[in-house]
Amino acid sequence: xxxxxxxxxxxxxxxxxxxxxxxxxxxxxxxxxxxxxxxxxxxxxxxxxxxxxxxxxxxxxxxxxxxxxxxxxxxxxxxxxxxxxxxxxxxxxxxxxxxxxxxxxxxxxxxxxxxxxxxxxxxxxxxxxxxxxxxxxxxxxxxxxxxxxxxxxxxxxxxxxxxxxxxxxxxxxxxxxxxxxxxxxxxxxxxxxxxxxxxxxxxxxxxxxxxxxxxxxxxxxxxxxxxxxxxxxxxxxxxxxxxxxxxxxxxxxxxxxxxxxxxxxxxxxxxxxxxxxxxxxxxxxxxxxxxxxxxxxxxxxxxxxxx
Numbered sequence: 001x002x003x004x005x006x007x008x009x010x011x012x013x014x015x016x017x018x019x020x021x022x023x024x025x026x027x028x029x030x031x032x033x034x035x036x037x038x039x040x041x042x043x044x045x046x047x048x049x050x051x052x053x054x055x056x057x058x059x060x061x062x063x064x065x066x067x068x069x070x071x072x073x074x075x076x077x078x079x080x081x082x083x084x085x086x087x088x089x090x091x092x093x094x095x096x097x098x099x100x101x102x103x104x105x106x107x108x109x110x111x112x113x114x115x116x117x118x119x120x121x122x123x124x125x126x127x128x129x130x131x132x133x134x135x136x137x138x139x140x141x142x143x144x145x146x147x148x149x150x151x152x153x154x155x156x157x158x159x160x161x162x163x164x165x166x167x168x169x170x171x172x173x174x175x176x177x178x179x180x181x182x183x184x185x186x187x188x189x190x191x192x193x194x195x196x197x198x199x200x201x202x203x204x205x206x207x208x209x210x211x212x213x214x215x216x217x218x219x220x221x222x223x224x225x226x227x228x229x230x231x232x233x234x235x236x237x238x239x240x241x242x243x244x245x246x247x248x249x250x251x252x253x254x255x256x257x258x259x260x261x262x263x264x265x266x267x268x269x270x271x272x273x274x275x276x277x278x279x280x281x282x283x284x285x286x287x288x289x290x291x292x293x294x295x296x297x298x299x300x301x302x303x304x305x306x307x
Contacts, residue, residue, distance in 0.1 A: 001019070001020055001021070001022050001103055001104035001105050002017060002018075002019065002103065002104050002284060002307075003017075003018055003019070003020040003060065003100070003102065003103030003104065004016070004017055004018075004060075004061045004062075004102035004103065004284060004287045005018050005020070005058040005059060005060055005061065006047055006057070006058065006059060006061065007057045007058045007059075008057065009047065009048055009049035010047070010048065011048070012044075012047075012288030012289070012291055012292055013288070014047065015047065015061070015287055015288045015291075016058075017284065017285060017287075018058070020103065022104075022105045023100070023105060023106070023107040024107070025071060025072050025107045026107075028109060028110050028111070029072060029107050029108065029109055029110060030069055030071075030072040030084055030090070030107070030108050030109075030110050030113055031069070031070045031071040031072060031105060031106075031107055032065055032067045032068065032069060032070065032090060032092075032105065032106050032107075032108050032113075033067045033068045033069075033070045033104065033105055034065050034066070034067040034101060034103060034104060034105060034106050034307050035066055035067040035068065035122040035123070035126075035306070035307055036065075036066045036067070036122050036123040036124075036125070036126035036281075036304050036305060036306050036307060037062045037064055037065055037066075037101040037102050037126055037304065037305045037307065038062070038063070038064025038065075038066075038101070038126045038127050038128070038129065038130060038131070038302060038303075038304055038305075039062070039064075039282075039287075039290045039291065039294050039302070039303040039304060039305060040062075040063065040064065040130050040131065040158060040294070040302075041158075041236075041294055041295070042063070042130070043061060043062055043063075043291055043294065044291040044292075044294060044295050046059075046061070046099065047061065047291065053096060053097045053099075054097075055097070055099075059099065060098075060099045060100030060101075060102065060103060061099055061100070061101065061102040061287065062094075062099055062100065062101030062102040062305075063093050063094045063096070063099055063101055063129070063130050064091075064093060064094075064101055064126050064127070064128070064129045064130050064304075065091065065092060065093075065094065065101045065106050065108060065126065065129075066089075066090070066091040066116060066122040066123070066125040066126035066128075067089070067090065067091075067106075067122060067307075068087060068088070068089055068090075068122075069084045069085060069086050069087060069088040069089075069090055070086060070105065071086060072084060072110065083110070084110060084113060088115065089115065089116040089122060090108075090113045090114065090115060090116060091113070091114060091116050091117075091122070091125040091126065091128060091129055091262065092108050092112045092113035092114060092129055092257065092259060092262060093112055093129035093130050093133060093255070093257040093258075093262075094106065094108055094112070094257065095109065095112070095257055096254075096255075096256075102284060102287055102305060104307060109257065110259070111257070111258075111259050111260075112257035112258065112259050113259045113262075114259045114260075114262035114263040114266055115263070115266065116266070117265075117266035117267075117269040117270050118270050119269055119270045119272075120266075120269060120276060123278075123281060123304060123306050124276055124278055124304070125276075126304045126305075127158075127276055127277075127278050127301065127302035127303075127304050128162075128262070128265065128269075128276055129257075129262060130255060131158035131159045131162055131302060132162045132166075132262070132265050133255050133256070133257070133258055133261060133262070133265075134159045134162075134213075134235060134253070134255040135159050135160075135162035135163035135166055135211070136162070136166055136261055136265065137253050137255055137256070137258075137261075138159075138163060138211050138233045138235065138253045139163065139166055139167060139170065139209075139211070139233075141231075141233055141251055141253050142209045142211070142231045142233055143231070144170075145167055145170040145171060145172040145209065146170065146171035146172070147171060147172070147173070148172050148173070148208040148209060149172070149173045149175065149205070149206070149207040149208050149209070149227075150167045150172040150173070150174050150175065150207065150208065150209040150210075150211070151175040151176070151177070151195075151203060151207040151209065151210045151211070151222075151225065152164050152167065152174065152175070152176045152177070152210075152211045152213075153176075153177045153197075153201070153210070153211065153212050153213055153214050153218050153222070154177060154178070154197075154213045154214050155176025155177060155178050155182075155186050155191060155194070156176070156178045156179075156182035156185055156186055156300050156301070157213060157299060157300075157301075158299065158301060158302045159211075159213045159235065160176065160178075160211075160213055161185075161186075161189060161275075161277055161300075161301050162274070163211050163213075164176050164186065164189055164190065164191050165189055165190065165268075165273070165274045165275065166268075166274070168189075168190040168191075169268060169273055169274070172209075173192050173193075174190065174191050174192050174193075175191070175192065175193040175194075175195055175203050175207060176191045176193075176194055176195065177194075177195045177196075177197040177201045177202075178194055178195070178196075178197060179196070179197060179198060180196060180198065182194075182300060183196075185277075185300060189275060201218065201221075202221060202222075202224075202225050203225060206225050206226060206227045206230075207225055207226060207227065207230065208226070208227050208229075208230045208231070209226075209230060209231050209232075209233070210222045210225070210226060210230070210231070210232045210233065211233050211235070212232065212233065212234045212235060212236075213235045213236065214236065215234065215235075215236040215237040216237075219232070219234050219237070219239075219240060219243075220240055220243045223243055223244070223245045223248060223250075224245075226245065226248045228247045228248065229247060229248070230248050230249070231248070231249040231250075231251070232248060232249070232250045232251075233251060233252075233253055234250070234251070234252050234253075235252070235253060237252070238252050239251065239252055276301070276302075277300060277301025277302065278301055278302050278303070278304055279299050279300045279301050279302065279303060280293065280303050280304075281303070281304050281305070281306050282303065282304070282305050282306070283305065283306060284305055284306075284307050286305070287305060290303050290305060
């Protein structure tokens with residue numbers, strides 16, 4: 001099968017389009033013929049060596065898959081692995097320690113898969129799993145959001161555009177930082193207040209929850225806008241303890257695969273309550289270019305690879 005791999009850390013030139021054996025599913029796993037793969041910032045961070053999970057080279061790329069069930073371990077559940085049967089259209093996220101979405105076939109735990117939302121073609125469904133699960137799990141960590149002011153940094157990005165919508169579904173008053181060009185996009189997603197990130201990137205009034213998908217100075221500056229008893233959820237890096245504020249909870253969320261949650265997200269998509277934005281699609285041969293665009297930090301929504 002065709003697969004994008006890399007044998008050393010570096011820029012996009014280290015990615016190689018290779019031929020690899022088709023992986024074989026084990027107990028409770030599903031073999032998915034990948035039709036599309038999501039592109040996330042963690043992909044190029046992993047390629048560059050900023051993120052590591054201890055695998056030997058050569059290493060696979062990517063975690064988001066959308067495709068067609070090609071087989072699975074019969075002991076995985078009724079009707080096949082985890083209830084899936086050959087021909088089912090599914091989407092899901094690979095475990096962080098097992099990247100391998102940029103390839104023709106992928107082995108995915110049945111528990112990490114869900115049926116493709118009826119309203120999304122596979123090429124769009126691939127944009128959902130990692131970013132949407134990250135947003136969902138971040139808001140879960142913050143607790144009950146009804147009536148609370150929730151600030152999402154980089155609200156027009158992959159995680160951000162899901163987080164603002166999930167927060168609205170949960171009854172929050174939603175604020176989001178973004179560049180001026182994304183203001184109308186975020187208003188269309190239901191954001192109540194758009195904060196210009198080019199002019200300080202912080203709201204005037206305090207908030208109860210911050211979801212930080214940026215890190216660095218954004219995390220450090222976010223403490224000062226939180227109400228007592230508020231929560232700062234950071235995603236790309238651990239809490240900077242030197243800036244922690246008494247009376248405010250700070251925690252980091254690292255995403256985990258979850259097929260059940262993807263079913264719930266899919267239901268929201270099909271009900272018209274959540275929109276999935278794909279800025280651009282690339283071919284597998286354009287994986288390096290897709291990661292270059294992702295690295296630019298100018299992506300609205302998500303990028304995907306079509307296989």
